[in-house]
Amino acid sequence: MVIKSYSKINLMLKINCKSKNGLHEIQSLFCLINLFDIIKIKKNKIRDKIRFKGSFSKFIKDKNNSINKVLNHLRKLNLISNYYSIEVTKNIPVFGGLGGGTSNAAFMLKYLLKNKISKKLLDELERIIGSDFRLFFKKQGFLKNLTTIIDLQKKRRLYFLLIQPTIKCSTKEIYSKVKKFSKKEQFNKNIIKSENKFINYLTNSRNDLQFIVERKHPVLKKLLTDIKNENGCYFSRMTGSGSVCYGLFRDQIVAKKALNKLKIKYPKFWFSLAKTV
Secondary structure, X not given: OEEEEEEEEEEEEEXXXXXXXXXXXXXXXXXEEEEEEEEEEEEEOOOOEEEEEOOOHHHOOOOXXXXXXXXXXXXXXXXXXXXXXXXXXXXOOOOOOOOHHHHHHHHHHHHHOOOOOOHHHHHHHHHHHOOOHHHHHOOEEEEEEOOEEEEOOOOOOOEEEEEEXXXXXXXXXXXXXXXXXXXXXXXXXXXXXXXXXXXXXXXOXXXXXXXXXXXHOHHHHHHHHHHHOOOOEEEEEEOOOOOOEEEEEOOHHHHHHHHHHHHHXXXXXXXXXXXXX
């Protein structure tokens, strides 16, 4: 069996407060994109065998990873009994804010349980895997708080240029530097009905973590400005606390032209085109 494990982009990200348990309460408008890891899975008689390959595989631990954690928890609850041989081709950059490891866990869970996943199990695995775990069960949505997602009934086709410099950002470190918080937003679902209103809303939004990362890595600020100045780009932004920067473009043609131009300027950076799933 071959599984596509899609990555995600935060179109906006607000940090509302820090909870007593140490987690930051956030709001995010997000979407899954067609940049994906490939998971090949088959039953194995004796034990789990998990192998990672691809350009980003060297950053993944073979014995302590998100897939391993999901399998162990499902066996603990007697929800699965088989063992598996799993090969993951890592196409999603690590330390980038695209949620590759979390995505692997979520899409494995959906496959193993045939999408019959209880809220209780989702909550348990979110505590084990990470706070963005539940995002991978919606194609596009608004994270109202850490436990509530508003599904976007009207899905928008969006086109992106993704670029990652040779920088690794620590999520824990970036969040530790958050000192200011944004007011909670009551998301207006009617915004999504009009393309112009939706694009204007996104353009006027932001990622609250971006300033912190830009201050630590000034090259990111320059890169984001260069992306924004390309023809057909609505805005540029960081997707999370990681170093992947993106531009939202009018269509795939202008996004590809921007990629070819910026690749000359930044030959050592990672590049990709993507669109919503």
